[in-house]
Amino acid sequence: MLAALACVPLAALADGVPTVLSQIVVTATRTAQTEDQTLAPVTVITRQEIEMLQPSSLQDLLGTTPGMAIANSGGPGKGTSMFLRGTDANQVLVLVDGIRVGSATAGTTPIQDIPLDQIQRIEIVRGPFSSLYGSEAIGGVIQIFLRHAPGTFTPNASVGVGSYAHWRASAGFSAAGDKGWISVQANHDQTKGINSCRLGAAALFVACFADQPDKDGFHNRGLTLHGAYQFDDAWSADGLAMRTEGFNHYDGSFSDADDYSTQVVGGQLHFRPNASVNLSLRAGQSTDFDSDYLAGTYVDTFDTRRTLGSLQADLAAAGGLLTTGFDWQRDQVASTTPYDVSLRTNRGLFGEWQRSFGAQSLQANLRRDDNSRFGGKTTGSLLWGWTLASNLRLTANYGTAFVAPTFNDLYYPGFSNPHLAPETSRNLDFGVRGTPAWGHWSVNVYRNDIRDLIALNPAFVPENIDRGRITGLEGVAGGTLAGWEVNATATLLNAVDDARGGANAGHQLPRRPRQSVRFDVDRSCGRFSFGASWYINAHAYDDLANRHRLGGYALTNLRGGWQVSRDFKLQLALNNVFDKDYETAYYYNQPGRNFMLTLRWQPGARATR
Numbered sequence: 001m002l003a004a005l006a007c008v009p010l011a012a013l014a015d016g017v018p019t020v021l022s023q024i025v026v027t028a029t030r031t032a033q034t035e036d037q038t039l040a041p042v043t044v045i046t047r048q049e050i051e052m053l054q055p056s057s058l059q060d061l062l063g064t065t066p067g068m069a070i071a072n073s074g075g076p077g078k079g080t081s082m083f084l085r086g087t088d089a090n091q092v093l094v095l096v097d098g099i100r101v102g103s104a105t106a107g108t109t110p111i112q113d114i115p116l117d118q119i120q121r122i123e124i125v126r127g128p129f130s131s132l133y134g135s136e137a138i139g140g141v142i143q144i145f146l147r148h149a150p151g152t153f154t155p156n157a158s159v160g161v162g163s164y165a166h167w168r169a170s171a172g173f174s175a176a177g178d179k180g181w182i183s184v185q186a187n188h189d190q191t192k193g194i195n196s197c198r199l200g201a202a203a204l205f206v207a208c209f210a211d212q213p214d215k216d217g218f219h220n221r222g223l224t225l226h227g228a229y230q231f232d233d234a235w236s237a238d239g240l241a242m243r244t245e246g247f248n249h250y251d252g253s254f255s256d257a258d259d260y261s262t263q264v265v266g267g268q269l270h271f272r273p274n275a276s277v278n279l280s281l282r283a284g285q286s287t288d289f290d291s292d293y294l295a296g297t298y299v300d301t302f303d304t305r306r307t308l309g310s311l312q313a314d315l316a317a318a319g320g321l322l323t324t325g326f327d328w329q330r331d332q333v334a335s336t337t338p339y340d341v342s343l344r345t346n347r348g349l350f351g352e353w354q355r356s357f358g359a360q361s362l363q364a365n366l367r368r369d370d371n372s373r374f375g376g377k378t379t380g381s382l383l384w385g386w387t388l389a390s391n392l393r394l395t396a397n398y399g400t401a402f403v404a405p406t407f408n409d410l411y412y413p414g415f416s417n418p419h420l421a422p423e424t425s426r427n428l429d430f431g432v433r434g435t436p437a438w439g440h441w442s443v444n445v446y447r448n449d450i451r452d453l454i455a456l457n458p459a460f461v462p463e464n465i466d467r468g469r470i471t472g473l474e475g476v477a478g479g480t481l482a483g484w485e486v487n488a489t490a491t492l493l494n495a496v497d498d499a500r501g502g503a504n505a506g507h508q509l510p511r512r513p514r515q516s517v518r519f520d521v522d523r524s525c526g527r528f529s530f531g532a533s534w535y536i537n538a539h540a541y542d543d544l545a546n547r548h549r550l551g552g553y554a555l556t557n558l559r560g561g562w563q564v565s566r567d568f569k570l571q572l573a574l575n576n577v578f579d580k581d582y583e584t585a586y587y588y589n590q591p592g593r594n595f596m597l598t599l600r601w602q603p604g605a606r607a608t609r
Contacts, residue, residue, distance in 0.1 A: 027095070027123040027143040029354060029363065030132055031314055031323055039363050039383035039395050040129075041066070041431060041444050041474075045122040047147065052522060052531070054559045054573035056596065058111050058119070062142070064518050064533070065124055066474045066489040069540075071511040072112075073208075074196025074588045076166070077218030077248045080112040081585075085126055085446065086470035086495035086512050087139030091403050091423070093129070095143040097226075097240050099266045099284040102136075104304040104331040107406035110288065113244050113262050117158070117170035117187040118224045120147040126474075127446070128401035128427040130379040131365035134327060134348045135404040138425045138450065146226045146240055148183035149174040157601045163594035164215075166191035172224075180229035190219035197251035198587045206548065207587030208251040220246035239267035255292035255299050263287045266308075278314040303334040304407075320355030331407070339411040340418070345372045346404075361385040365399075373410065377402050377422055391436055395444075397429040409454055409462045417462050425450045439479015439486075447471045449498070455544075468509060469498040485522045485531075491515065497544060507546045511585065513538040529561040542586030553582035571598045 022034040023044050035044060043065045055061040059080045063070040069083040081089035090107035093100065102109035122144050129137040149156070155173040160166075172185030196216040197208035221244070228238035245261035266284025285307045292299040312325035327348040333339055350367035363383040370376045381399030388394060405420040426449050433442035453466035471494045478487035493516075495509040508514070515538040522531035535555045542548040556577040562570045572595065579593040 025123050027141050028125045028129075029323070029352065030312065030325070031321060031352075031354075036393075036435065037361070038125075039361060039385045040397060041126040041429070041442065043124040043126075043476075045124075047120050047149075050116055050119065051571075051600070052529070052559075053520070053533070054571055054596065054598070055116065056573075056575060056594075058114050058116055061116065061122075062111065062124070063535075064489075064520070066476050067126055067472065067491050067493075068124075069512055069516065069537075069584075071584045072588070072590065073585050074216060074250055075194045075591055076164075076191050077112055077193070077220065077246070078196055078216070078250055078588075080110075081108065081511065082111065083512050084124075084139035084142075085448065085472060085474075086493050086509065087425075087448070087450070088509075090406065091136060091138035091425075091450075093133055093136040093141045095133075095141065096242065096264045096286070097146055097266065098143070098268070098282060098310075099240075099264050099286055100133075100136075100306055100308060100329070101262065101264060101286040101288070102306075103288040103290075103302070103406075104306060105302050105333055105335070105407045105412075107136075107403075107408070110260070110262060113220060113246070113260060114144065115170075115187045115189060115220060115222050115244060117168075117172075118147055118185055118222055118242065118244075119144055120149075121145045126444075127397055127429055128379075128381060128399035128425060128448075129365075130369075130377075130401035131367045131381040131399060132350060132352065134329075134346065134367065134369050135402060135422070138401040138403055138423070138427075138448070146183070146224050146242060147172065147185050148181065148226055150176065152176055155601075155603060158598055160596050160598035162191075162596035164191050164193055164591070165217075166594075166596065168598075179231075180227060182227035183224070184226075185224045186222065188219070188221045191217055193217040193249070194589055194591055195251070196588060198589060201251070201587045202253070204587075207585070209253040210251050210256070212251045212256065214249075216249040216251060218246060218248040220244060234271055234273045236270045236272075237267065238270075241265045252294075255294045257293040257296075259291045259293070261287070261289045263289075276316040280310075280312045280314075282308075282310040282312075284308055300336045301334075302337070305332045305334075306330070307332070318355075320353060323350075323352040323354075325350050333407050338413060339407060340413075341373070341407075341411050346370070359387045361387075369402075371404060374404065374420075374422060377424075392434050393432070395429070395431040395433070397427075397431075399427050401425045401427065405454060405462075415460050415462075420454060420462060421452050421464050423450060423452050423454060423464075436479075438481065439477070441475075441477040443473070443475045445471075445473045465499070466502070467498040467500075468495065470495040470509075483523060485520075487518075487520045489516075489518045491517075504544045504546075507544055508541050510542055510544055511540050511550070513540040513550075513552070527563040531559050533557040533559075548586040550583050550586060553580055555580055555582075567601055567603045569600045569602070571600065572596070573598075 022036040028038045067085040071081045073079040094109040126140040157171040159169045168189040170187040174183040201207045202211040225241045230236045242264045268282040271279040291301045307330045309328045329346045333342045348369045366380045379400045383397040386394045402422040429446040431444035448470040450468040452464040455466040473492040475490045495512045497504045517536040519534045539552040540550045558574045
């Protein structure tokens with residue numbers, strides 16, 4: 001009886017305080033508001049949830065969120081693409097503490113290189129947000145906040161061992177005083193991996209175009225410095241520095257290994273003279289470095305740098321909040337491959353108005369971007385909400401967005417087109433959400449029409465010749481059921497080629513399953529916790545011609561934890577329990593049944609945590 005009474009949902013044990021139902025988010029508006037105030041669909045992942053779910057990597061964690069599909073090219077550390085609400089990998093903006101990250105040549109973000117041990121929380125906003133952030137935000141915005149913890153001095157450490165000779169370790173601390181705080185976190189992660197590409201790829205001219213029956217391992221190490229200081233009641237500042245680097249082996253005919261690094265540095269100065277005015281100045285730089293090798297011989301290097309500056313003013317007036325700002329960005333490429341142009345700049349001027357009228361709320365965004373290579377682009381969005389009752393709300397959103405062509409699209413020698421225009425989109429979203437006593441739920445339906453999609457012509461030269469139409473429905477629910485913490489998401493997606501008269505008209509866009517379901521249950525009993533996750537994805541195709549079929553699959557993951565003492569916790573994750581053979585990218589293998597055993601040290605942690 002006593003053991004049964006000790007069993008409670010894990011969410012109720014966070015730091016020994018009642019569950020906070022609505023968290024503060026900033027990504028949906030570039031200003032602070034509670035999660036239930038946001039008019040756009042948003043998902044927040046906390047540090048507690050990361051440690052509870054025990055995902056293998058950042059891509060595995062993101063794959064559990066609504067509307068997200070992940071394609072991985074051969075296991076841990078390998079190239080990974082994410083498709084949010086059916087949009088392409090280069091149509092999702094990724095920020096690290098407000099700083100844009102990703103490759104200016106490829107146009108995507110190497111999320112496989114960002115360690116989970118460096119992350120405090122993640123905000124995922126679904127829908128078009130170029131009207132606030134500029135290029136790339138067609139499908140949504142993912143913002144990663146670096147790790148820190150409250151308290152005068154909070155150290156932490158962990159070590160884990162698992163399948164495929166996988167081991168990882170991390171250590172760090174957060175310290176705070178009357179005026180500020182600082183956080184330091186370091187990590188190391190390595191594995192011998194699996195054979196990335198199935199045999200037969202060379203003969204069939206698919207996937208990696210090579211037959212290399214070896215284990216493709218990787219190692220990754222990282223360091224993060226993060227802090228803030230309050231000078232007086234009006235002035236404050238914060239800064240960060242993050243670097244991850246490593247070496248990755250994979251299968252390929254042009255290259256089969258790469259030496260990589262991702263680095264983010266930046267700072268922000270705040271001036272808040274009173275409750276009605278908040279001014280901020282931000283500066284930062286992100287770098288994406290990659291050197292490729294084939295059979296141990298150097299092939300080439302791609303080094304891109306994104307330097308940015310931003311000035312923002314938030315003014316409370318006339319019962320609402322007016323936000324105006326100016327963004328400046330410079331993209332620069334240094335490579336052994338000779339690009340005709342290696343530098344471009346972008347200036348963006350934006351404005352936002354938020355106001356509540358009784359039970360109704362409104363958010364209007366407008367932005368003008370001026371790019372040194374393709375000229376100007378204007379985007380806007382209008383978001384509306386109506387609170388029907390204290391726990392029921394309707395929303396309707398419309399917005400336009402765009403993605404600028406990458407340096408590879410515009411200037412890669414022999415396979416580029418300097419006359420490309422940006423990809424553009426128009427998105428409409430209707431939603432209803434509720435917060436009953438047992439938890440929360442939401443349903444959204446949306447349509448996204450994308451024009452001027454960049455695709456390769458028969459000569460492998462990119463042109464604005466394609467169109468896409470994406471319609472979808474996503475449902476989310478979570479709460480407490482019979483003592484269990486239960487979370488579920490379901491997505492119905494129809495992402496098709498909409499090019500009129502084209503050979504692929506009506507075909508499904510690559511790597512987007514039409515249906516996906518996620519279901520998580522977790523519970524804690526005294527010093528013990530346990531949980532399970534089920535993932536079901538329908539079939540998809542790897543190519544626009546829909547010749548290469550990716551079979552549907554269902555996965556089961558189990559996890560458990562034991563609070564050995566006040567300071568130590570032992571965790572075990574068993575993934576792909578039934579050893580399912582599946583692919584998220586054609587001819588690329590995924591790990592079979594595998595485990596990870598982790599010991600965590602956090603002095604002062606509650607015994608029930």
